[in-house]
Amino acid sequence: MRKSSRKPSVVFGVDILPSSSPQSSKEPHYALVILKNGEVWEKYSDVALRRIIRLAWEHKPEIISIDNIFELGANERNVVKIISMLPPETSVVQVNVSEEKISKLWEVAKQAKLISEYSKFPPLKTAYLAAILAYKGYGSKVKVYEEKTKIIITKGRSLTQGGMSQLRYRRHVRGLILQAVRKIKEVLEEHGIDYDLVVRKTESGFDGAVFTVYAPRAKLYGIVSPMKGHDIRVIIRPIYRGKIEFEHVKPRILTRKRPLIVGIDPGMITGVAILDIDGEVLRVFSGKNIDRATIVKEIEKYGKPLIIASDVYPPPEALEKLTSTLRAKLYTPQQSLSQSEKEELVKTYLENIESPIEVEDTHQRDALAAAINAWKSFRTKLEQIEDYVSKMEQGNI
8 A cells, every 4th residue: 555655744534423424415424533743633523524624724634534535425526525625735535545455444554553453443433543544644645636727817797888988998807807818827937837828809908818727726826816806807716527536546446346236226216225245335326317327327436336136026127228238247036025124124234334324215225225135145155155165174075
């Protein structure tokens, strides 16, 4: 696992509370540990996400560390939104992601000799482990921005039609835009920063201009500043990536080696539940009129589906088509699961996981029940294989 050599001065470690979920309509709450120079400075057993953001602006941490970035938001768009609210000098690190693989937090902590064996840690302990591991250089930074920034220069208010005074004002504003463009060009060139420029020209100046600057937003601090005036505005926007990536990690590492079990409840409203082979929920969602391509795209963000699971027998035709598209194996129960069986499967499962999720409707429940049912069958087969190998090693077969 790649480790950074330089120690950050301030690190936040966060872990979502068992009673919270980023998929819920309620604001999620977290355990938070703040390290300064490797020592615990402050700790909070229950703090809202908005408070974490305020504390980040107060303490300006170099790193906010977590073991699953989707504890910050239910999807990539929400995660990016949260990260955009943080100070520009703050990076988010998923502490259990390396160049080679995604590990469990306890495995990384054991590798770092912070623990000797696995146990179920309370959120405050998990937050501490995330913080100290990031301080020691473990994990990978989340990359949500391109190494590019847009600088937009535009008029401050609408220039409606009018008499001579209005024409003079238009010429005045266009002249101000021209001056702003020249000034920004000059400072970018002084600092050796590459850019492209597109302008809307008129006889009296520029109506507007857009710089595409080939540098991250942070590099422009102190060089170009945003401005919101009566006459003109200068807007600076980082350019978002199409998807979340991790520094020094090839995208295939995050997905190709993670086998999945996916429960689907197809229909006008489709429910989807994505589990890894350890039975950990990665995502549960539902939506109206979701097409097959959208479902495939969402599943493949998390890995390679081995099993597509149904809660009914025989399975719907839509599920057979989806399974064929994904080149997975279709799992169906011997007979359709009853409502009470699905409720019991989901209830028992949620009572025994570390980070409970919120199941918002019956479609999500049915999809999750299908996935859990398939996982239990899959797990049994793995245990049988493990038992068989053990007996062979002991010479009993």
